[in-house]
Each structure stands twice: as structure tokens, then as C-alpha cells.
Amino acid sequence: MVGSGALELHVAPGGLDVPVAGVTVLDALEPGVRPRELLLAVGVDARAAHAVDVVRRAGEGGAAGVVFGSGTVEETAPALRKTAEEAGTAVLFRTSWCSWDQLVGVLRAGLASAGLTPGLTTRGVPLGDLNGLADAVAALVGGAVTIEDMESQVLAYSSTDTEEDVDELRRLTILGRRVPAWRVDAMREAGFFQALWARSEVLHRPARGADPERLVGAVRAGGEVLGSIWVAAVAGRPLAPNASEALRAATRAAAPHLLHHRTRGADTRLVEDAARAVLEGRGPVAVLAERASLPETGNCAVLAVHAGTHQEGAEASRLHDVLALLCSAHGYRAVVVRVNGAMLVVLGALDRERRRAEAQVKEVGTSVAGQVSATLGTTVRVGLGDMAAGLAELPVSRRSAELALAALTAAGGPRVVARTEDVAETVGLMQVMDALRAVPLPPGTPVARLAAFDAEHSGSCLLQTLRVYLDHFGDVPAASRALCLHPNSLRYRVRRIVEVSGIALDSPDARLFAELQLRLLDRDADGAGR
Secondary structure (H helix, E strand, O other), rough: OOOOOOEEEEEEOOOOOOOEEEEEEEEOHHHHOOEEEEEEEEOOOOOOHHHHOOOOOOOOOOEEEEEEOOOOHHHHOHHHHHHHHHHEEEEEEEEOOOOOOHHHHHHHHHHHOOOOOHHHOOOOOOOHHHHHHHHHHHHHOOOEEEEOOOOOOOEHHHOOHHHHOOHHHHHHHHHHHHHHEEEEEEEHOOOHHHHHOOOOOEEEEEEEEEEOOEEEEEEEOOOEEEEEEEEEOOOOOOOOOOHHHHHHHHHHHHHHHHHHHHHHHHHHHHOOOOOOOOOOOOOOHHHHHHHHHHOEEEEEEEEEOOOOOOOOOHHHHHHHHHHHHHHHHHOOOOEEEOOEEEEEEEEEOOOOOOOHHHHHHHHHHHHHHHHHHHOOOOOOOOEEEOOEHHHHHHHHHHHHHHHHHHHHHHHHHOOOOOOOOHHHHHHHHHHHHHHHHHHOOOOOOHHHHHHHHHHHOOOHHHHHHHHHHHOOOHHHHHHHHHHOOOHHHHHHHHHHHHHHHOOOOOOOHHHHHHHHHHHHHHHHHHHHHH
């Protein structure tokens, strides 16, 4: 029903064919257990003695099974397994990357879907084909159809009407992929949605001016409202005489389709959560392989993508969707996941030959950088991770991809796609800087003296002058041009730098140490700015 990845089986005394009639959450105040239900033991530690009591009561009440929170199955006491076998009740564990909310949604959707079958009116429509369903309903009722979710977002619409027959409200709804906000607010204030969700019959809205006659029915499964189906008369033609009855039957037949749509979204989240766990080195690779249809072994790699600006909310969702679309367009199996504010792409099922697989990764990275930049109107940089021999090595590929991306971002410039070996100098220097941050430096270094002098004397810029002078290898004409100074003015400043700091500019060690400390100061300043 939910596939692997959401639950881990510990013991099933009655086998895997035990029927499940529902899902309930354990209530400590009213710990009743109903037969054939799956009991979610939220907040109960499977290693505690209380867990044994829960399983025993579940068996006495005829429960199909008990689900405990995430944890290592091997850590559970042998008494739990023994009690489950004696009680004839299955024991399962929720995986760490599937939240209780997600699990409840997936279980309820799966159970409702298993208990509902499409009616005769839509038997020829493949499960989940909402556009096909909309067309089938439109043919039955003789009008234009939209299928909407609880937030009035359009999931599908019929294609049976021509453009000139479409009323303005339907046009705005389809173009915006949701009912206009002003219309939603008006219906909400009038109590229309409250009536729609509370009643099982089809509601009728008579024609008003240019607004044609409409019918609407709520789609339900197991008492839960999933969305609605709207029917509008077209070009002044009346709806079919039995339109209300046909729409009522269609709402019942539509339930499995909307459940499939919702469950597919839940599966997508579970795939991404499984990928996130594997990338962080805390999840079984077999789950990701099964969920995402990725081979557990074989060449795979990670891409780290940065879109130039901090992506949040709708922008992050748009970037996610564009990345997924581009990767699938190349024909590769890919999972796009957001980890610590960055977009990571898992590319699997690559060529068996390593060089060809590396060429494939570069091809995808280059395409992503170019096309996403054009789509979002910003510079997109892509770090290419080292090739992994299987999903278990993805954390290593991820680290190399993030290092390459960080080096690209720090260096700026025209390069937007790279592996760590392409930007080895920048990566190496970044790692050296990270290591040096933990090293306590002696007080009173030349750079520290210059920094203190600049802080005490407003307008002094000796530290910046030293930075540019060293960056240009002591070339006075080049450094003076970079600072927009006369060469003689620069020579004067250099003498002041030596006087104030005591730095020996003729010493390679002194110059190297000053360069490193200046870079540390720059990195600290960048971090404070962020």
C-alpha cells in the first residue's frame, strides 16, 4: 500500500496478508483499540516496558499492527518481539525521514484508495489521468469542467470547449491555474465553501449575466474532502438533463484519481527525504534505490547548484521544478533535494564506463547552468561531484560537489561549471583557510598592527594598500593603477606600512604570512556581512 521507505517491518506473526481497516493514533487518555486497525504509537519508546503493554493490548483488541517511532530495530528488547508473536499483532517502525504527519497522510490515502473503485463513467480513464477524467466528465454533463483542490488550485480542466466559448472567469482560472483570489474571497464570505464541503449533494449556481450556469460537487474519500469538480455551461447551451446525477457519480469515481494524485505527491516527498538521509550518511541506500528506481550499485554522482541569490519559498520551488525537468529531459534518473539551503541533484544510472559517466555529468551540469540561468535571469553555478561507484558513496560525491561550488562562488569570474580538480587551487586555499581559523595567531603581527592603525585613524587605508600591493607582486605601476594612485603616492604608503607594521617586505615568509592573514580577515568580514 505505501511501499518500502515509510515503514520498516519488525515482526508479522500473521504474515503480510492481514487486512487493515483503518489507522488510529494511540491516545493515552482513551487507549481503546479497534479491530483490524493500524495503531500508531506516537511518543512510545519501543525499548520501554510500556511498549510491551501497548502491543499486548493491541493484540487483545484485534489490531492489525502497532507502529512505533523511528529507531534501530535491533535495539528493541526481545520481549517486544515475543509479545507480538504471542498477541498475533505485527510490529513496525516509522523510518526516520518519514514524519508522523506524512505517514498518516500516506496510510489514509492508501486505505481509501484500496476501498474505492472507479465507477462505470470513468472506467476507461487511467488512474491519475486527471485531464482525461475532466474530458470524460465534460462529455457526460455537456459542459466545461475543472477539477480543483481544497485551495481552489486547478488540477485539470477539460479540452472539449473552443476558445471563443470559454467564459471570462474560466479563462482567468485556467490561465492562472487557480480561481482568482477575488472570486474565492467572495465565495468564502458567502459561506459557499462551508456548504460545499459539508454536503454530499451537487450544488447549483444559476447563470448571472455573463457568468454561465455552474454545477459543483465535492470529491470525498473515507469522509475526507479531497477537492471539487466544477461544470460550466458553454456558449449559452444548457447542461445535459441528467448533469447533476452524472456529476454526483463523477465525484465518487474521481476519488481514486485525486487520491492517486495526492499519494504521488507524498511519494515524491518520501523519495526526497530518503535521498536527503542518504546524502547525510544516515539512511539505508536500499530504500532510496527502491523509492527512486535507482540502481543501488553503479556510477552515480551529485550536482550542487547555486542560483546566484538566496532561494526561499516560491523561488526555491521553481528552481527545484526546473532542475527536475531539465534532468529528466536528458533522460537520466535524477532526484532533486534541498539540503541546508542548497539544491543537490542525485544523478543515477549513469554509463558503466567511468569516463563516459563523467562526460554525462558534465553535460548535465553545463546544460543546467545555461538553461536555468536563462530561465531565472540570474547566474547559476554548478559544482560537479566526484563519481561514486554506488549510492552508498553519495555523501563523498556530495562533499566534492559542494567544495567545487563554493570555489566557483568565491572566485566569481566567467566559469560556472567545475569539478574540484578544475578549481583545485581555490579549493586547496579554502581548506587551508578553514584549518588556519582554528590556529591561534601570535599577537602584534604586522597585519594586526595595520588593522589597529586604520581603526584609530579615520580615512587611513594602509591595510587595503598592502593587500593590493601584495596581490600585484610588488609591481608599483600595476598596484597604483588598481588603487587609482600616482606611483609616488603608493611608494609613500608602502614606506608608511613598513614604519607602522614593521613588516619585512623583502622576506618571502613575511609576505606569505601577511597574505594568509589578510585572506582570513576578508573571510571573517564576508561571514559577518552575511
